[in-house]
Every structure is written in C-alpha cells, then in structure tokens.
Amino acid sequence: MLPALSLRVGGSVLGVGGVGARARAGLRGARGLRSGVAMAGAGAGANAGRGALIVLEGLDRSGKSSQCAQLASFLETQGVPVEAWRFPDRTTAMGQMISSYLSCQTSLDDAAIHLLFSANRWEKRSLMEAKLKEGITLVIDRYSYSGVAFSAAKGLALDWCKAPEVGLPAPDLVLYLDISAEMAAGRGGYGGERYEKLEFQKKVKQKFKLLKDAAWQNVDATQSIDSIQTVIREESIKIVNECNSGRQLMQMWPSESTKEVLQ
Numbered sequence: 001m002l003p004a005l006s007l008r009v010g011g012s013v014l015g016v017g018g019v020g021a022r023a024r025a026g027l028r029g030a031r032g033l034r035s036g037v038a039m040a041g042a043g044a045g046a047n048a049g050r051g052a053l054i055v056l057e058g059l060d061r062s063g064k065s066s067q068c069a070q071l072a073s074f075l076e077t078q079g080v081p082v083e084a085w086r087f088p089d090r091t092t093a094m095g096q097m098i099s100s101y102l103s104c105q106t107s108l109d110d111a112a113i114h115l116l117f118s119a120n121r122w123e124k125r126s127l128m129e130a131k132l133k134e135g136i137t138l139v140i141d142r143y144s145y146s147g148v149a150f151s152a153a154k155g156l157a158l159d160w161c162k163a164p165e166v167g168l169p170a171p172d173l174v175l176y177l178d179i180s181a182e183m184a185a186g187r188g189g190y191g192g193e194r195y196e197k198l199e200f201q202k203k204v205k206q207k208f209k210l211l212k213d214a215a216w217q218n219v220d221a222t223q224s225i226d227s228i229q230t231v232i233r234e235e236s237i238k239i240v241n242e243c244n245s246g247r248q249l250m251q252m253w254p255s256e257s258t259k260e261v262l263q
C-alpha cells in the first residue's frame with residue numbers, strides 16, 4: 001500500500017496520497033501512479049488514477065492566465081502529470097474564426113458565435129477525456145462558464161446558452177477569480193478585443209453569478225498573485241487526490257438533473 005505523504009503548500013501541510021508518493025518516487029509515470037492506487041485499494045474503480053479537470057474562470061484581467069501557468073508549474077514540481085489548456089483554442093480552424101471575431105476583424109450573429117465557442121470545446125472533447133483517463137490533470141483557462149456568461153451578457157437566454165455545453169466533461173473544480181469589473185479593468189488596461197469594455201464586463205459578472213454549481217469555488221482575486229496561488233494550490237491538490245482515488249468524471253452541467261457519469 002502506498003504511504004500517505006504530506007506536502008507543504010503555503011505554510012499548511014496537505015495530504016497528497018498517491019500523488020505525493022509519485023513525486024517522491026520521482027520517475028514513475030502516470031501508469032505507475034494508477035496501478036499504485038489500485039493496489040492501495042483506495043476505493044478505485046474505472047476512474048482510478050485519472051487526472052483532474054480544473055478550470056479557472058473570471059472576468060477579463062481577473063488573473064486567470066497568470067494563475068493557470070503557476071498552478072501547472074506547481075503541480076508538475078509535485079510529480080502530477082499536468083497540461084495547461086485554454087479556451088478558445090485558437091489553433092484550430094474554428095478557433096481561428098473565433099480569434100478573427102474577437103479581434104473585430106469579422107462579425108458574426110451572437111447565436112452563431114456562441115455555438116462556435118461551444119463547438120471549439122466539443123472538438124477537444126475526446127482528447128480531454130483521453131488525457132484525463134490517462135491520468136493527466138488538465139488546468140484550463142476558461143471553459144463553458146465563460147462561454148455562457150459572455151453570450152448571456154449580450155442578451156441570449158441563459159438556458160439556451162447552456163444547452164450546447166450539455167455532455168461535455170464537467171470540471172472537478174471551477175476556481176472563479178472573483179473581482180469587480182472596475183478593478184480588473186485597472187490591471188494594465190484592456191486591449192482592443194471585442195469584450196474588453198467595462199460596462200459589458202459588469203454584465204458578464206452578473207451572469208457568472210448564475211452559473212455556480214457544485215464544483216464552483218469563489219477565490220478572492222483582489223489579493224496578491226502569491227496569496228491567490230496559495231489558495232488555488234490547496235484546492236487543486238485536494239481535487240487531484242480525489243480524482244486519483246476514483247472520483248467519477250461527470251458531464252456538464254453537474255446539477256442534480258444531469259448527473260451523467262462518463263465511462
């Protein structure tokens with residue numbers, strides 16, 4: 001049985017189970033970690049040893065990219081197999097259409113661009129699931145919550161906006177970087193992208209508030225980058241351990257009515 005190890009994060013000691021064991025062992029890959037958990041009999045099922053789906057959300061300039069990069073590096077130093085992703089993924093054909101829209105080079109109907117953002121997540125669905133099953137934790141900069149909040153802020157009905165997201169892998173943890181639109185706007189100012197306007201961001205914030213679900217954690221994003229990172233690490237290590245121990249991967253939206261389990 002693998003020993004339960006502990007990890008010092010920002011002054012507090014956290015139990016990290018198999019993940020810490022792998023970090024200490026140094027060289028074992030994701031496969032070794034999975035079989036280790038199975039041998040430990042840690043309630044492992046078909047999802048034993050899977051990676052966690054961790055999403056960072058928030059207004060523009062709330063600090064998502066800074067925190068994602070630091071979290072992914074941190075998890076790597078702990079021996080957690082991890083990849084940092086972002087949506088929209090501008091590298092695909094659909095992502096390039098989105099990029100062109102965001103930079104105001106093209107116009108699109110609000111409903112059409114909403115579906116395009118959603119399709120950009122769907123085109124990565126099977127890869128996301130495969131990575132998670134392989135034991136790789138994904139740290140994702142924006143996901144369905146941004147997709148819905150931004151379109152709903154334009155006036156589209158919330159339920160209509162959520163519908164095309166149904167069936168995507170549900171995050172195990174949503175870290176919402178909570179900050180006022182005014183304070184976020186003050187951080188280095190907005191660039192020239194379509195949504196980077198104070199009044200619009202205020203509406204987006206109202207819509208985000210309607211999207212809290214079981215995976216959702218509010219993080220005070222007005223603190224220093226380091227203080228926020230400490231909180232984010234603690235929450236992330238907990239969920240990485242849970243997923244490693246067999247927590248089931250759910251589908252969007254993770255509400256009582258749609259608790260489908262991905263196999």
Ligand SMILES: Nc1ncnc2c1ncn2[C@@H]1O[C@H](COP(=O)(O)OP(=O)(O)OP(=O)(O)O)[C@@H](O)[C@H]1O
Pocket residue numbers: 058059060061062063064065066067187188221222223224225228
């Ligand atoms: N906690 C913080 N305190 C002060 N400044 C911060 C904090 N977090 C991030 N910043 C700064 O704010 C700016 C925006 O940060 P970042 O790019 O991480 O935000 P973002 O949410 O990814 O933004 P966008 O939505 O535009 O991609 C950067 O200049 C960053 O250094």
Ligand SMILES: [Mg+2]
Pocket residue numbers: 064065066141
């Ligand atoms: Mg960013």
